[in-house]
Amino acid sequence: MASSSSPSLSSLVPLLVSLFIVVCAAGNFNQDFQITWGDGRAKILNNANLLTLSLDKASGSGFQSKNEYLFGKIDMQLKLVPGNSAGTVTAYYLSSKGSTWDEIDFEFLGNLSGDPYILHTNVFSQGKGNREQQFYLWFDPTADFHTYSILWNPQRIVFSVDGTPIREFKNLESIGVPFPKRQPMRIYSSLWNADDWATRGGRIKTDWSKAPFTASYRNFNANACVWNRGKSTCKSNSPSSNAWLSQELDSTAQQRLSWVQKNYMIYNYCSDKNRFAQGLPLECTHS
Numbered sequence: 001m002a003s004s005s006s007p008s009l010s011s012l013v014p015l016l017v018s019l020f021i022v023v024c025a026a027g028n029f030n031q032d033f034q035i036t037w038g039d040g041r042a043k044i045l046n047n048a049n050l051l052t053l054s055l056d057k058a059s060g061s062g063f064q065s066k067n068e069y070l071f072g073k074i075d076m077q078l079k080l081v082p083g084n085s086a087g088t089v090t091a092y093y094l095s096s097k098g099s100t101w102d103e104i105d106f107e108f109l110g111n112l113s114g115d116p117y118i119l120h121t122n123v124f125s126q127g128k129g130n131r132e133q134q135f136y137l138w139f140d141p142t143a144d145f146h147t148y149s150i151l152w153n154p155q156r157i158v159f160s161v162d163g164t165p166i167r168e169f170k171n172l173e174s175i176g177v178p179f180p181k182r183q184p185m186r187i188y189s190s191l192w193n194a195d196d197w198a199t200r201g202g203r204i205k206t207d208w209s210k211a212p213f214t215a216s217y218r219n220f221n222a223n224a225c226v227w228n229r230g231k232s233t234c235k236s237n238s239p240s241s242n243a244w245l246s247q248e249l250d251s252t253a254q255q256r257l258s259w260v261q262k263n264y265m266i267y268n269y270c271s272d273k274n275r276f277a278q279g280l281p282l283e284c285t286h287s
Contacts, residue, residue, distance in 0.1 A: 032220055033187075035063045041212070051217040053191040055081075055088060057208045062190030069094070070184040070232050072224025073244040075149045078108075079216040080117060082142035085110030087195030087206030090215045094150060094185040100127040102180035104150055104157055108141070109198045110213075117141050118266070121159050123169045125178035131281070133167050134267040135260065145218060153245050154181055165249060165257040166264075170283070177283045184227035191215050 030048040038061025041054040053061045074094070081088055088110035095103040103124035111117050119135045139146065151158040157180070159167040171179040191213065195206040223244055225232050249257060261268075269275070270284035 033063045037062050052214055054212040054214045055191045056211040060192035065187035068184035068186050068227040069224045070227050071153050073151045075221040077145040077147050077219040079145045080108050080141045081213040081215050084113045084207050084210050086112050086199040086204040088213050089194040089198050090191050092189045096183035096185045102183045121167050125180050132269050135264045165253050166260045172283050
């Protein structure tokens, strides 16, 4: 039964019994990831400091992390498909396995040349999602690399872009909202064709004359708890390296979050009363 008070860190992680904080410095992709599909369309380049995914009419491509994580601050720099990317989706997310999986999503929905990308976010807990928020970005995400971050600790999930928070999903187990905290997750990314829905609801199809479409990745960093053989705790010799485990948004970060949501949010499930005619989800009334 849900507690009436916010759970402490020690009560949230009693099942974790033996692990380490691991800091993966800016990225050796051979060390941290494995290409999982695409038949050669995914490439690790530049002494394993760069990874590219490509999509053509035959197939997309993808990769996943070698490690599983249970809480962490995950950073990755991405440069998205340039030009006319309508119909394509670049997905970058954390996910567990099974029918009651947890998931934390960044998805970048392609555009017609000159139109903005849509950044789609979602949070799944115990197999339930339907928590979409969508944003435009305040820069061209195809012109250069930008840092997309997920802070996931026992109290909250924060999505950030170049250090600016765009979304916070709090732990509201006290009112009966499931929160991802028991299932270790891997990092996944894929580039794939979704022209049945991705761009203007599927009205704009992929222009295969522009293929191959390519997205690029660099500077992966994970300050995180790595799950190993069913065990994990977040121990470190340096208390400062554990700060993310209890990190919250200070007043400056709250102001930046409000700025993004006021100026760049284009869809919020918590405002969609037509979709939730029987009443908005519980977390929407306690944000």
